[in-house]
Amino acid sequence: MNEEHREELIAQADSIYPSRVNITIYDLDAFLQGGTLAVGAYLHLEDNTGKVLIATIENISASGTEAEDQGAGRVYRLAGQPLGMLVNGRFERGNTAIAFPVQKVELASHGEIRKIFEESVSDGDGFCFARLASDVDIRVPLDGNRFFNKHIAIVGSTGSGKSYTVTRILQTACQTRAGRNNAHVVIFDIHSEYRAAFPDANCLDISNLALPYWLMNSTELQEFFLDTEGNDHNQRNVFKEGVIMSKAKHFKGPEELRNKLTLDTPVFFEIEEVLNYAIEKNEEMVAGARGEKAGPLNGKLSNFIDRMETKLGDRRLAFLLGERARRQSFDAVLRQLMGYGTERSNVTILDVSGVPFEVLSITVSLVSRILFEYGYFYKRIRSASGAEIHNDVPVLLVYEEAHKYVPNTGSVKYRAARESIERIAKEGRKYGVSLMLASQRPSEISETIFSQCNNFVAMRLTNPTDQNFVKRLLPDSMGSVVDSLPALRTGECLLTGEAVLMPCIVKIQSTDCPPASNDIPYWSLWQEPWHELNIDAIREQWMDR
């Protein structure tokens, strides 16, 4: 029996399609040679011109019994997905033009896979935060420029490891032997998780954050001060008149611009003056035929005035309306958000856990918009001076639980945040402002935003609606790889997109400095003797919100 014939009997390719290869294995032991047969493992197919196709195993089935095959053993059938060709020793994704008949079918060797991944990025070690799940000795480097330049989505059920992954990615990006680098990241931290992971971060929460209300645009101002569910033109008009009057009064710029001020112009106004104007209109008496009569808006603005007074008296909103916030200069706001304070920081954590739910969308909108406009105006300066790279201080905005701020519903409640974040999703790339979204419910996130993401980290996902949603958005014909999503272990994910050589299941590397998102050990805690609870301390926290 010649060499060629013997190999055919071990395994052979029955059919090859652009997105599928079907293989029969006749002699399993000889085929495996000590390796293991598993979904996700890599295959090496070679034609008689020496071209090599790399494919990944999608499913495995066995047919026939030893008795039926008269001692020839069981026959195994594999379906694989072609990933690309090895051309002159280098892997080329997408190209699957191998000639039929296939001469040789075998499991790709550890060395071969390692070489493919190692050589996949040109810049030295590449940007690497994960290893192949099926072979943790193999690093999976990414193209860091492509990864951060195009938006990133991290999806997975609760506890699948999203926060941990966000942490590991950002730590890798900010880590240098020399300490601080030029990375700029702003994290919207809804559960106070990230402070533990970034001890040197610039941490902002409602006690030290200052976001002046007068920086809000018209959508934000109206969402904040007006009853947006109702459609009260009187409120809207009086509010608008009051704001513009107050802006004009305090305006210190050139005279010809004073008449051009709008709700959107980011200049100082005194919110109390707007309130007083509304009170005036609400109590106004005008001359009538038989003496004085109630003015056109008399009594019609009472609800609006009540709302505004409640807001101005609410201590939890001091970061927007308080003395410190209203006096904060524009420069100081930008410095604070970009990590250019007295301490310089790569990571700014915006702990929004204390922000009252009803103003969360506005807060997120305002910060996102300020950072987008930073990129926009910085690009104008740099383009004017002929700089080739339009933003040499690019920034990444990280939204934890993104479905909370940018839901896929038309509700006016979230309009401000949705508008601001959608704008970044659509245009941010050009200005050096990109997004990283983490969510348990990808199907509930605005599709406009999600469909602009080019890099996906899909962790364990159990809900079928969410799985289907992810399937639709994934590039390449991912086929049944998506079916493995519900079975992924914590910290494992399907990594795909422009920055990675080929879609693969990886394990996110561990970190010494994890976020404070640990699972609570219920069973162990419940076994312990009764714990006293400091209700006084809890009440104080509660009342002090």
Ligand SMILES: Nc1ncnc2c1ncn2[C@@H]1O[C@H](COP(=O)(O)OP(=O)(O)OP(=O)(O)O)[C@@H](O)[C@H]1O
């Ligand atoms: N790559 C990993 N290596 C080791 N442990 C991990 C890894 N990823 C996650 N874990 C552990 O799994 C637990 C849950 O992770 P994490 O908090 O990141 O989940 P999550 O997806 O953000 O959940 P949620 O949606 O509820 O916020 C944590 O206790 C974390 O320590």
Ligand SMILES: [Mg+2]
């Ligand atoms: Mg989380």
